[in-house]
Amino acid sequence: xxxxxxxxxxxxxxxxxxxxxxxxxxxxxxxxxxxxxxxxxxxxxxxxxxxxxxxxxxxxxxxxxxxxxxxxxxxxxxxxxxxxxxxxxxxxxxxxxxxxxxxxxxxxxxxxxxxxxxxxxxxxxxxxxxxxxxxxxxxxxxxxxxxxxxxxxxxxxxxxxxxxxxxxxxxxxxxxxxxxxxxxxxxxxxxxxxxxxxxxxxxxxxxxxxxxxxxxxxxxxxxxxxxxxxxxxxxxxxxxxxxxxxxxxxxxxxxxxxxxxxxxxxxxxxxxxxxxxxxxxxxxxxxxxxxxxxxxxxxxxxxxxxxxxxxxxxxxxxxxxxxxxxxxxxxxxxxxxxxxxxxxxxxxxxxxxxxxxxxxxxxxxxxx
Amino acid sequence: xxxxxxxxxxxxxxxxxxxxxxxxxxxxxxxxxxxxxxxxxxxxxxxxxxxxxxxxxxxxxxxxxxxxxxxxxxxxxxxxxxxxxxxxxxxxxxxxxxxxxxxxxxxxxxxxxxxxxxxxxxxxxxxxxxxxxxxxxxxxxxxxxxxxxxxxxxxxxxxxxxxxxxxxxxxxxxxxxxxxxxxxxxxxxxxxxxxxxxxxxxxxxxxxxxxxxxxxxxxxxxxxxxxxxxxxxxxxxxxxxxxxxxxxxxxxxxxxxxxxxxxxxxxxxxxxxxxxxxxxxxxxxxxxxxxxxxxxxxxxxxxxxxxxxxxxxxxxxxxxxxxxxxxxxxxxxxxxxxxxxxxxxxxxxxxxxxxxxxxxxxxxxxxx
Numbered sequence: 001x002x003x004x005x006x007x008x009x010x011x012x013x014x015x016x017x018x019x020x021x022x023x024x025x026x027x028x029x030x031x032x033x034x035x036x037x038x039x040x041x042x043x044x045x046x047x048x049x050x051x052x053x054x055x056x057x058x059x060x061x062x063x064x065x066x067x068x069x070x071x072x073x074x075x076x077x078x079x080x081x082x083x084x085x086x087x088x089x090x091x092x093x094x095x096x097x098x099x100x101x102x103x104x105x106x107x108x109x110x111x112x113x114x115x116x117x118x119x120x121x122x123x124x125x126x127x128x129x130x131x132x133x134x135x136x137x138x139x140x141x142x143x144x145x146x147x148x149x150x151x152x153x154x155x156x157x158x159x160x161x162x163x164x165x166x167x168x169x170x171x172x173x174x175x176x177x178x179x180x181x182x183x184x185x186x187x188x189x190x191x192x193x194x195x196x197x198x199x200x201x202x203x204x205x206x207x208x209x210x211x212x213x214x215x216x217x218x219x220x221x222x223x224x225x226x227x228x229x230x231x232x233x234x235x236x237x238x239x240x241x242x243x244x245x246x247x248x249x250x251x252x253x254x255x256x257x258x259x260x261x262x263x264x265x266x267x268x269x270x271x272x273x274x275x276x277x278x279x280x281x282x283x284x285x286x287x288x289x290x291x292x293x294x295x296x297x298x299x300x301x302x303x304x305x306x307x308x309x310x311x312x313x314x315x316x317x318x319x320x321x322x323x324x325x326x327x328x329x330x331x332x333x334x335x336x337x338x339x340x341x342x343x344x345x346x347x348x349x350x351x352x353x354x355x356x357x358x359x360x361x362x363x364x365x366x367x368x
Numbered sequence: 369x370x371x372x373x374x375x376x377x378x379x380x381x382x383x384x385x386x387x388x389x390x391x392x393x394x395x396x397x398x399x400x401x402x403x404x405x406x407x408x409x410x411x412x413x414x415x416x417x418x419x420x421x422x423x424x425x426x427x428x429x430x431x432x433x434x435x436x437x438x439x440x441x442x443x444x445x446x447x448x449x450x451x452x453x454x455x456x457x458x459x460x461x462x463x464x465x466x467x468x469x470x471x472x473x474x475x476x477x478x479x480x481x482x483x484x485x486x487x488x489x490x491x492x493x494x495x496x497x498x499x500x501x502x503x504x505x506x507x508x509x510x511x512x513x514x515x516x517x518x519x520x521x522x523x524x525x526x527x528x529x530x531x532x533x534x535x536x537x538x539x540x541x542x543x544x545x546x547x548x549x550x551x552x553x554x555x556x557x558x559x560x561x562x563x564x565x566x567x568x569x570x571x572x573x574x575x576x577x578x579x580x581x582x583x584x585x586x587x588x589x590x591x592x593x594x595x596x597x598x599x600x601x602x603x604x605x606x607x608x609x610x611x612x613x614x615x616x617x618x619x620x621x622x623x624x625x626x627x628x629x630x631x632x633x634x635x636x637x638x639x640x641x642x643x644x645x646x647x648x649x650x651x652x653x654x655x656x657x658x659x660x661x662x663x664x665x666x667x668x669x670x671x672x673x674x675x676x677x678x679x680x681x682x683x684x685x686x687x688x689x690x691x692x693x694x695x696x697x698x699x700x701x702x703x704x705x706x707x708x709x710x711x712x713x714x715x716x717x718x719x720x721x722x723x724x725x726x727x728x729x730x731x732x733x734x735x736x
Contacts, residue, residue, distance in 0.1 A: 327589075
């Protein structure tokens with residue numbers, strides 16, 4: 001997608017030297033667009049650990065190129081296994097990270113050391129390109145939801161989204177935002193209600209940034225506001241991403257997603273979830289009972305970072321000194337509240353039957 | 369209620385000089401407990417305008433004592449009418465403000481100027497004392513909800529609240545928090561989930577402060593988290609305040625209340641609304657259709673104030689420069705989602721029948 005007219009991916013190999021890696025430092029967004037250069041393993045590991053890159057697909061792509069950089073220094077079996085382990089340990093809970101490292105190793109282990117660097121770059125590029133194609137396909141399968149509303153009403157379509165499931169979380173296009181970018185490309189008049197998404201403010205900081213820079217109309221709202229907007233017909237459609245989807249269609253996503261799903265259901269607003277099929281966890285059925293929810297640091301609730309009026313980046317505390325905070329990072333939206341899923345293969349109902357129809361090739365547990 | 373063991377009201381006449389008025393500067397909470405002295409009309413008007421006092425009952429009480437201070441300077445008819453108008457114009461939408469000023473004038477107009485100051489102080493004291501009695505009664509009528517759960521489960525009772533409807537918003541006790549203070553007095557083990565309440569953070573700043581200082585166990589959560597907690601049985605009861613309640617029981621309250629009501633309903637968690645009967649608007653039935661919702665400044669969403677790590681109070685921007693924000697201040701929770709209302713006369717169903725039974729003396733429009 002574009003930043004002020006210039007097309008970007010969230011990660012790319014430098015066109016001048018042909019080997020170093022460029023990323024956007026997302027910890028500096030939305031205040032500054034700083035392009036970082038990753039030249040060795042340590043740079044890539046740090047970028048993941050310090051959340052200069054975030055979003056499961058982008059983390060996976062960064063780990064893949066991180067291994068390329070490591071192999072340039074030492075492509076021996078021993079070094080490769082050690083460096084792959086270092087990368088895999090940067091964010092231990094990220095599924096895509098482990099998947100990308102494992103895929104790289106599977107490709108590289110059979111090769112002699114001398115051939116590994118070139119093969120690694122090719123494989124890392126394939127991982128990135130496949131992610132882009134998958135996200136773009138999600139956009140193509142989802143854009144009809146927006147187009148249908150535009151055709152029916154003849155008016156601007158208002159889409160509400162939560163958190164950041166945009167191109168900054170993937171390599172390009174994003175998941176939840178991909179249908180919005182596709183609609184924009186088709187000339188559909190679309191406007192996005194951007195949930196702030198406390199406590200980490202990925203909506204206000206990243207979604208607002210990427211939509212604004214690409215030229216898509218949007219308005220930031222606090223997480224409390226969406227229900228009121230839906231009651232008054234100001235939301236035509238909700239699209240969110242997902243961190244994990246069970247085989248029965250329950251959706252784990254950023255904390256607060258469930259509240260928006262309830263409001264959408266109560267007001268007859270379609271509530272769609274966009275996801276690559278790698279997000280589907282075929283091994284579990286009941287999301288609320290079976291998906292463990294990460295409890296993150298209270299400091300994420302207590303402290304907020306932004307730009308002070310003098311232009312410096314400052315962190316402030318927004319709670320009394322003596323008070324404690326709890327910080328569950330995700331919640332589960334039951335399938336009954338989900339209008340449907342948008343995947344790279346098409347749309348389906350948020351149910352085992354829906355998912356089976358779209359992914360008949362997948363080895364599934366028999367239904368209980 | 370208490371601050372570190374010392375009992376406070378949110379407004380009181382100074383015991384030493386017997387006429388000046390003391391308030392807590394709520395714009396400095398939770399970072400500093402600063403007691404301000406109001407000595408003349410301008411001080412009282414500024415306190416209301418600058419939101420050093422906030423919460424409808426407290427604003428009314430402040431206007432009443434503001435008129436006392438004004439009368440000390442000039443108790444003539446002309447001055448009294450002029451000064452009353454100045455006070456009434458400080459926050460034009462606050463119903464209690466107009467009510468308190470009108471009540472003071474009704475008491476004072478028949479009196480000769482020489483008797484007005486003493487009568488004004490007596491009337492202002494009565495307004496404050498009646499508010500305290502009303503809030504305390506709400507607590508007594510609501511505490512059984514908490515006590516019943518404690519008796520049934522034998523465990524700590526977890527109450528979730530939104531915004532600040534505590535003693536800082538009234539003269540003492542509060543509305544939604546009054547049953548919690550009453551439970552605490554009865555030795556019931558109660559813990560409060562405090563919704564941060566974006567965008568103005570009244571929960572994180574004021575509710576957490578007053579609960580903490582009184583010694584009540586509480587945990588701050590982002591507004592996104594409550595649904596997840598309810599899904600996992602971590603909330604026994606929700607109690608919120610109200611800005612306006614229709615005769616059919618629809619509840620206008622701080623933005624985001626509706627989302628918590630949906631989650632409570634979806635998870636079988638009782639959802640109660642605490643209010644003085646002055647909050648009931650007998651003239652309207654349908655809250656969503658008939659209650660106009662104030663749209664406040666985008667800057668409330670974009671800017672946040674808190675304590676920087678160096679101890680100074682700082683304001684930061686949390687959105688990209690080019691992005692806009694919308695900021696509806698309230699939403700309406702339909703009566704069907706409300707388990708019941710807690711008033712100074714007792715509890716009732718959130719319905720016209722429920723309200724009629726509790727307030728048979730009230731002149732009501734015939735049902736449509």
